[in-house]
Amino acid sequence: MKPPKSKQSRKQRRLSEVQEIELLDAWIESRKPDSGSNPLSLPPPPPPPPGEQDAASLPPYAGSARFDQLPISSRTKDGLRDAKFVKMTDVQRASLPHSLCGRDVLGAAKTGSGKTLAFLIPVLEKLYRERWGPEDGVGSIIISPTRELAGQLFDVLKVVGKYHGFSAGLLIGGRKDVDLEKQSVNDLNVLVCTPGRLLQHMDETPNFDCSQLKVLVLDEADRILDVGFKKTLNAIISQLPKHRQTMLFSATQTKSVQDLARLSLKDPEYISVHEESVTATPSRLQQTAMTVPLEQKLDMLWSFIRTHLKSRTLVFLSSCKQVKFVYEAFKKLRPGIPLKCLHGRMKQERRMGIYSEFCEKRSVLFSTDVASRGLDFNKAVDWVVQVDCPEDVASYIHRVGRTARYLSGGRSVLFLMPSEMKMLEKLKAAKIPLELVKANDKRFQPVSGLLSALLVKYPNIQYLAQRAFITYLRSIHIQKDKEIFDVMKLPVDDFSASFGLPMTPKIRFLNQKNKSKIVLEESLPLEPENAVGKSELKVSTKSLMVNDSKQDEENDLLLTDDDVDEAQPDDDVDEAQPDDDVDEAQPKVNELEDVIPATRVLKKKKLKINVNRPVGSRVVFDDEGNTLPPLARIAEMLSSDGALLLDKGKKDEYYKRMREEMKQVDKEDKLLERQRRRERRLKQKMKLKEGKGKDDDDEGESELSESDGEAMENRKRKKSKIYFDSDDDGGTQKETNDKINQKSDAISLAEQEALALKLLSSMHS
Numbered sequence: 001m002k003p004p005k006s007k008q009s010r011k012q013r014r015l016s017e018v019q020e021i022e023l024l025d026a027w028i029e030s031r032k033p034d035s036g037s038n039p040l041s042l043p044p045p046p047p048p049p050p051g052e053q054d055a056a057s058l059p060p061y062a063g064s065a066r067f068d069q070l071p072i073s074s075r076t077k078d079g080l081r082d083a084k085f086v087k088m089t090d091v092q093r094a095s096l097p098h099s100l101c102g103r104d105v106l107g108a109a110k111t112g113s114g115k116t117l118a119f120l121i122p123v124l125e126k127l128y129r130e131r132w133g134p135e136d137g138v139g140s141i142i143i144s145p146t147r148e149l150a151g152q153l154f155d156v157l158k159v160v161g162k163y164h165g166f167s168a169g170l171l172i173g174g175r176k177d178v179d180l181e182k183q184s185v186n187d188l189n190v191l192v193c194t195p196g197r198l199l200q201h202m203d204e205t206p207n208f209d210c211s212q213l214k215v216l217v218l219d220e221a222d223r224i225l226d227v228g229f230k231k232t233l234n235a236i237i238s239q240l241p242k243h244r245q246t247m248l249f250s251a252t253q254t255k256s257v258q259d260l261a262r263l264s265l266k267d268p269e270y271i272s273v274h275e276e277s278v279t280a281t282p283s284r285l286q287q288t289a290m291t292v293p294l295e296q297k298l299d300m301l302w303s304f305i306r307t308h309l310k311s312r313t314l315v316f317l318s319s320c321k322q323v324k325f326v327y328e329a330f331k332k333l334r335p336g337i338p339l340k341c342l343h344g345r346m347k348q349e350r351r352m353g354i355y356s357e358f359c360e361k362r363s364v365l366f367s368t369d370v371a372s373r374g375l376d377f378n379k380a381v382d383w384v385v386q387v388d389c390p391e392d393v394a395s396y397i398h399r400v401g402r403t404a405r406y407l408s409g410g411r412s413v414l415f416l417m418p419s420e421m422k423m424l425e426k427l428k429a430a431k432i433p434l435e436l437v438k439a440n441d442k443r444f445q446p447v448s449g450l451l452s453a454l455l456v457k458y459p460n461i462q463y464l465a466q467r468a469f470i471t472y473l474r475s476i477h478i479q480k481d482k483e484i485f486d487v488m489k490l491p492v493d494d495f496s497a498s499f500g501l502p503m504t505p506k507i508r509f510l511n512q513k514n515k516s517k518i519v520l521e522e523s524l525p526l527e528p529e530n531a532v533g534k535s536e537l538k539v540s541t542k543s544l545m546v547n548d549s550k551q552d553e554e555n556d557l558l559l560t561d562d563d564v565d566e567a568q569p570d571d572d573v574d575e576a577q578p579d580d581d582v583d584e585a586q587p588k589v590n591e592l593e594d595v596i597p598a599t600r601v602l603k604k605k606k607l608k609i610n611v612n613r614p615v616g617s618r619v620v621f622d623d624e625g626n627t628l629p630p631l632a633r634i635a636e637m638l639s640s641d642g643a644l645l646l647d648k649g650k651k652d653e654y655y656k657r658m659r660e661e662m663k664q665v666d667k668e669d670k671l672l673e674r675q676r677r678r679e680r681r682l683k684q685k686m687k688l689k690e691g692k693g694k695d696d697d698d699e700g701e702s703e704l705s706e707s708d709g710e711a712m713e714n715r716k717r718k719k720s721k722i723y724f725d726s727d728d729d730g731g732t733q734k735e736t737n738d739k740i741n742q743k744s745d746a747i748s749l750a751e752q753e754a755l756a757l758k759l760l761s762s763m764h765s
């Protein structure tokens with residue numbers, strides 16, 4: 001968006017601009033398509049007459065197939081040409097004739113079909129024809145649900161708008177330069193932003209003014225209108241002028257009248273170019289699904305990665321913690337291809353860095369749904385693997401839409417647990433052509449054994465595994481569609497074992513009063529059989545693979561030999577997998593309160609938080625005083641040629657022994673505690689008694705000045721002397737006897753006997 005260089009050329013350009021704008025205005029106005037018409041069904045317009053042109057001689061623009069046939073400025077045309085955008089895609093052909101004449105648009109088209117240009121071109125053209133300048137302030141706002149997508153939109157805007165003189169800004173969260181942004185935001189003409197950051201400016205930036213706004217765009221509109229952004233969006237909309245053009249685009253569009261009313265759309269054009277299409281997803285996308293039991297998901301994923309070392313693969317998991325664990329664990333196991341991860345908890349710079357690295361290099365990217373919408377990844381994703389089931393059909397469409405973009409092809413695979421098979425029906429009902437395929441047993445490479453050993457060696461990764469385990473269950477629990485997602489049907493123990501965890505973290509529904517709000521607490525139970533609801537949650541997982549699908553060698557994920565290469569670690573693996581992310585794996589002290597404590601500090605904290613929590617978590621220390629996972633010792637015992645191995649039989653035996661030992665220690669602890677309590681009671685009684693004696697008789701000072709222990713000892717001695725009252729004792733004894741005799745004046749013999757009996761019986765109770 002560079003302005004022309006010299007003053008002379010600027011003036012000339014301004015003059016020709018004025019003429020161009022007049023012509024464009026007249027052309028747009030005189031050749032408007034009918035409201036509600038579908039430009040795609042119109043024949044292509046004839047070429048414009050050569051030479052001097054006036055609006056009356058120009059052809060209708062609805063039905064145009066190329067950008068240069070549209071009533072758009074030469075600046076935009078130049079930008080498009082430079083970027084090699086010549087022919088329009090269907091959604092561009094259908095929507096641009098309407099949006100260029102200022103109509104509100106509600107556009108739905110498949111993923112990767114070119115919606116971005118369908119709204120960026122009208123944004124640029126509107127401001128251009130309004131002769132918008134820096135002093136006019138904010139003229140257009142484009143809102144995107146994620147930072148990466150906003151960044152990508154901004155990049156496309158820079159490309160196609162490079163010959164315009166507008167100033168544009170990217171306003172997204174996670175950037176530290178918010179104060180700098182505040183100083184310049186009022187000078188920007190086009191804002192590309194995430195909802196949160198925009199509202200922050202509306203709230204905090206002095207004199208932030210968008211009262212002159214001309215165009216508002218919501219990309220991934222259904223997501224932005226979703227409950228998650230509801231309050232923010234309402235607050236934003238309330239500060240925008242009602243008189244504006246509004247455009248909403250998504251691959252899965254909202255049909256809610258309520259949502260549209262919030263945006264005060266005026267007679268919007270509904271553009272749904274693929275409504276009549278046989279499929280809701282790109283036709284070049286080959287989609288498959290596989291039945292994968294929960295406890296085999298990681299094995300299957302590992303097998304997939306190992307057999308697709310030459311592919312660029314995007315893997316979707318349900319939570320940041322899942323992503324962190326799988327990424328860290330697989331990275332240590334070195335599958336032979338660079339691994340990356342992307343999730344919302346990462347620092348923004350890192351997120352952007354990962355996004356561009358993945359665009360550049362062949363690798364596997366583990367991600368949450370933060371990468372599911374809009375991202376273009378240079379059209380180079382070969383595979384989309386959905387390890388965890390998407391929450392609904394829309395989410396599925398957006399995830400698989402990261403591949404097979406524009407004219408390129410792509411493949412996807414969805415892992416479905418037996419309990420999630422209903423999702424397959426839903427997807428098929430939504431015109432998604434999915435083929436259920438079977439994994440090739442020969443290519444199956446279980447990874448849980450390796451993970452067990454890895455977790456023994458790296459406590460950080462064990463910690464991540466515990467967190468991932470719990471978070472996954474929580475994510476299933478909070479899903480709305482209970483027909484598909486039922487946490488009670490999950491084989492939790494097997495799932496935990498598949499992560500390589502030595503024991504199933506405990507899952508407890510703590511908040512009994514308010515059952516609708518469930519809090520999960522985790523800890524490594526002392527006795528696995530104590531795990532709450534273990535038997536309830538367990539389901540048979542014997543039938544691992546469906547057999548009813550026709551096996552197509554072409555589509556068999558783990559079978560295609562051309563995808564399979566030698567599983568040797570890449571030279572660039574290390575370079576592409578910097579260890580700087582490992583820090584993220586380090587449990588932070590304040591994050592640990594609901595995980596099994598590995599340190600004494602935490603143990604103390606545990607007692608403080610929940611006294612009813614099972615006690616006795618075993619902490620093993622190495623020679624340097626570092627905590628080790630309980631299995632470390634047997635793993636070391638079994639180590640041969642440096643590798644840590646865990647034998648299942650030994651492991652079970654070890655746990656059995658540990659349980660017995662702990663039971664024994666528990667017994668001894670209880671006995672000790674009982675004795676301690678008894679002594680305390682005794683002491684209190686004696687003190688009481690002594691106090692009474694002192695009141696009655698000022699003597700006995702020596703006894704009162706003794707320490708508690710000594711006093712008790714003396715009391716015992718005195719008791720026996722009361723009964724035996726021997727003259728044969730030595731001087732000291734005599735002295736004591738004298739004292740007792742004096743005391744006995746104050747306490748009768750019967751009283752003394754009663755007291756002694758009481759003390760004795762309390763000692764033996």
Ligand SMILES: Nc1ncnc2c1ncn2[C@@H]1O[C@H](COP(=O)(O)OP(=O)(O)OP(=O)(O)O)[C@@H](O)[C@H]1O
Pocket residue numbers: 084085086087088089092109110111112113114115116117250251373374375376378379401402405406
């Ligand atoms: N007219 C065009 N000619 C050539 N390539 C195009 C054209 N329009 C868009 N593209 C390319 O197609 C790809 C997908 O476009 P875009 O990102 O706009 O898709 P989308 O419909 O917004 O997808 P999603 O629904 O996933 O957000 C991009 O790489 C873009 O450069």
